[in-house]
Amino acid sequence: MSRSCSRASVIAASVALAGLLAACSSGASASSPSTQDAVKTSSGIPAGTVLNVGDQQQSLQTLLQASGQLRGLPYTLNFVQFGSGPLVDAGFAANRIDAGFMGDLPATVAVSSRLPVKAVAVALPIGASLFLVAQPGISSIAQLKGKPVAYTTGTAQQALALRALGQAGLTQKDVHQVDVTLQQLGTVLQSGAADASILSVQQKIDFQETHPGAKVLATNATAKPPSYDYVLATTSALGSPAKKAAIADFLKRYVAAIKWEKAHPDQYVNAYYVNVEHQTPAQAKQILAAGGVLNPVPITAGVQQSLQTVVGLIASAGAIPASFSVAPLFSPDVTNYFNPIVQP
Numbered sequence: 001m002s003r004s005c006s007r008a009s010v011i012a013a014s015v016a017l018a019g020l021l022a023a024c025s026s027g028a029s030a031s032s033p034s035t036q037d038a039v040k041t042s043s044g045i046p047a048g049t050v051l052n053v054g055d056q057q058q059s060l061q062t063l064l065q066a067s068g069q070l071r072g073l074p075y076t077l078n079f080v081q082f083g084s085g086p087l088v089d090a091g092f093a094a095n096r097i098d099a100g101f102m103g104d105l106p107a108t109v110a111v112s113s114r115l116p117v118k119a120v121a122v123a124l125p126i127g128a129s130l131f132l133v134a135q136p137g138i139s140s141i142a143q144l145k146g147k148p149v150a151y152t153t154g155t156a157q158q159a160l161a162l163r164a165l166g167q168a169g170l171t172q173k174d175v176h177q178v179d180v181t182l183q184q185l186g187t188v189l190q191s192g193a194a195d196a197s198i199l200s201v202q203q204k205i206d207f208q209e210t211h212p213g214a215k216v217l218a219t220n221a222t223a224k225p226p227s228y229d230y231v232l233a234t235t236s237a238l239g240s241p242a243k244k245a246a247i248a249d250f251l252k253r254y255v256a257a258i259k260w261e262k263a264h265p266d267q268y269v270n271a272y273y274v275n276v277e278h279q280t281p282a283q284a285k286q287i288l289a290a291g292g293v294l295n296p297v298p299i300t301a302g303v304q305q306s307l308q309t310v311v312g313l314i315a316s317a318g319a320i321p322a323s324f325s326v327a328p329l330f331s332p333d334v335t336n337y338f339n340p341i342v343q344p
Contacts, residue, residue: 044245049075051237051246054088054100057081058276060254066271067260069253075246084182085109086154092117098237099247103156104310107230111329112320118238118331120338121231121251122303123258123294128219130157131204132164133189134196136213141168144217150178150188150197153319156220156227157182157198162313163223172317201290202279225306229294238334251341255296262293296342299335 055061061079064070070077080097082088085106091097092115099120102110110117138144141164151161162172178194180187186203188194190210196217199207208214220227231251237243261268269288273279279287297303307326315323 045074045249046242049242049246050078051075051099051243051250052078052080052097053250054091054097054102055079055081056084056088056101059272060101062272062276063257063261063268064253066268067257067264069257069260074249075242077246077250084152084155089113089115092232092234097234098243099231099233099250102230102232103159104227104230104307105154105156105159105314107232107329108307108311108314108326109154110232111326112324114328116235117232117329118235118334119230119299119329120233120238120247120334121254121296121342122228122299123231123296124226124228125220126293126295128221128290129201130160130220131199131201131216132160132196132218133199133204133207134215134217135189135192136211136215138195138217139215141165141170141217144168144196145170145174147175147195148178148193149175150180150185150194152182152185152198153177153179155182156229157185158319159227159310159313160218160220160223161198162310162317163225163227164218166313167218167223172319201287202273202277202283205283205286205290225309228297228303228306232329233334244337248338248341251296251338255342258294258296265293298339298342299330304330 053060058079058081061081080091082091082100085102086109088097088100088102089106089110091100092110093113107119132141134144138147144165149161151157165171165174178188178197182200185197186199186206189197189199189203189207197203204216231254233247237247265288269284270281273284273287274281304326307329311320311323311326314320
């Protein structure tokens, strides 16, 4: 999420998207085109096809670049950079992207905001990549009742917070949310403004280095139900044979890049966390040891039900007025077309 998009309280998902859209120009970078223009190849994708993909903080672009999957593209690929999943939603609303990557809670916001998008692929995290970390002296989720807990509204971080609280019989109403940007989640914990926070791998490492008694109370790998990452695409892109074929080709490259990352984790960590995020090599090694990679999987009824459960969580937390169906995000035709690409 961009620094201008912090909100002090939980608000309805559709209102949140409206606010994010208003600030989208400051939250997304200009498109960064790939190194090759479209060419006529045997792929069947027409020359001149352009695919605009919403990325977050260059993570996807770096993965595909480091794995060599950006070579030989039969279309022009533009990565459009955003600071969070809700801003990727805003990119869809502004017609800036054809496809985009986000966590499960932003995917529900896409549904509630009636964005013209469909789920084309999902990925299940292997290992932990998000952590609920508490100040030293707090050893259980139940101890967070009545205390300030930091997580960003509308993001996968909020979804993890609600899942974790639910495991202890708590809801969002039982804690005082500190609603800051993703980049500030570690800062408010360091300053003591929050007693616990949902942190990324690098934020967790930074905090535990200065607070060795800090405990991890939950992770995205331990909280239930399972949390998926989503690849969404616009109905207009899916209705274009050229763009639909380009999305399919892109997903094949994404799956291949994930396999490369699993086989070369140290190379990816250095490419992203050292060269892009400017972590030290020592910190990069700690991030590598912490683990956390994605595993693309087919979209099933279980995936849809998991997302429906997320809607129930945010509705019970009072973050939205009422529950709603996530069915509009899923299309049998789209699923049947793209699922074979991610079949194990």
